[in-house]
Amino acid sequence: NAGVTQTPKFQVLKTGQSMTLQCAQDMNHNSMYWYRQDPGMGLRLIYYSASEGTTDKGEVPNGYNVSRLNKREFSLRLESAAPSQTSVYFCASTTGGGRLFNYGYTFGSGTRLTVV
Amino acid sequence: GENVEQHPSTLSVQEGDSAVIKCTYSDSASNYFPWYKQELGKRPQLIIDIRSNVGEKKDQRIAVTLNKTAKHFSLHITETQPEDSAVYFCAAIVGSARQLTFGSGTQLTVLP
Numbered sequence: 001n002a003g004v005t006q007t008p009k010f011q012v013l014k015t016g017q018s019m020t021l022q023c024a025q026d027m028n029h030n031s032m033y034w035y036r037q038d039p040g041m042g043l044r045l046i047y048y049s050a051s052e053g054t055t056d057k058g059e060v061p062n063g064y065n066v067s068r069l070n071k072r073e074f075s076l077r078l079e080s081a082a083p084s085q086t087s088v089y090f091c092a093s094t095t096g097g098g099r100l101f102n103y104g105y106t107f108g109s110g111t112r113l114t115v116v
Numbered sequence: 117g118e119n120v121e122q123h124p125s126t127l128s129v130q131e132g133d134s135a136v137i138k139c140t141y142s143d144s145a146s147n148y149f150p151w152y153k154q155e156l157g158k159r160p161q162l163i164i165d166i167r168s169n170v171g172e173k174k175d176q177r178i179a180v181t182l183n184k185t186a187k188h189f190s191l192h193i194t195e196t197q198p199e200d201s202a203v204y205f206c207a208a209i210v211g212s213a214r215q216l217t218f219g220s221g222t223q224l225t226v227l228p
Contacts, residue, residue: 031213042122042205042218043160050213058215059117090159094214101214103148103167107159 002026006091006108013081013115021076021111023091029106030096032074033058034066036087037110043090049074051096081115088112118143118210122219129196130227137222139206140188148209149189150216151180153202160205164191196226 007022025032030051035043035058045058049068063085065077074093078085091108095101119142129135141149147168152160166173166180166189173180177196182189193200206219 033215035216040125040221042120042207042220043216044218045215048213048215056213059217092216096214101209103165105150105162105216109159 004091004093004106004108006089006111008111009109010112011114013078013113015082015115017081018077018079019081019113020078021089021091021113022073023075023108024073025091025093025106026072027093027095027106028071029093030071031094032068033092033094034064034074034076035090035092036060036085037090038087046076046089081113083115086113086115118146118208118215118217120206120208120217120219122206122222124222125220126223126225128225128227131196131198133196135191135193135196135200135224135226137191137204137206137224138188139190139208139219140186141208141217142187143208143210144184144187146208146210148214149180149182150207150209151178151191152205152207152218154205154221155202163204193224196224198226198228200224201226 004025033048034046047066052071089111122139150165154160179192207216
């Protein structure tokens with residue numbers, strides 16, 4: 001049981017380049033999330049998907065797009081990377097909202113992205 | 117939206133002493149408050165959590181207290197050890213999709 005798997009683990013981009021961060025979970029979770037963590041700060045929510053087929057903006061969505069490809073996979077895309085997007089990105093999943101929530105969050109191991 | 121404030125940002129204690137980290141939240145609808153420990157280069161790991169219908173919860177050397185009226189909750193670590201050194205984050209859950217809002221973190225250093 002792998003839990004939440006993120007790829008790649010490290011990436012260096014040039015300003016203006018695009019890339020997609022991949023996230024997959026094998027726990028049959030309904031809800032998935034993308035967070036970013038900047039030095040000295042807590043994690044901030046970029047986008048989330050409460051269930052397959054839905055996505056919503058979080059606290060810091062500008063410059064990002066997401067796709068909930070199926071129940072397992074939730075990708076984060078940077079269309080034109082900027083140095084301000086240098087950060088560590090964490091994907092997470094939960095059983096779901098409302099009564100589905102089992103009070104547990106599972107985090108991936110993170111993607112360390114540097115934009116130069 | 118929810119806002120979670122965390123204090124202090126850094127905390128140094130002698131081995132064996134206690135450490136206390138405090139958080140406040142803004143949304144009275146929040147009903148779940150987890151605490152995470154994050155070591156350098158690692159993902160956040162849940163160490164303890166508390167639900168809004170409970171005032172206190174303890175797990176060995178770690179305890180969390182919640183005051184819903186005042187909208188604050190605290191992490192207490194007793195008999196600290198060097199391996200407790202890490203960054204600790206409080207968080208609150210709000211919203212139908214159970215989104216987590218994190219505090220800014222506390223760098224705890226336990227001095228041997």
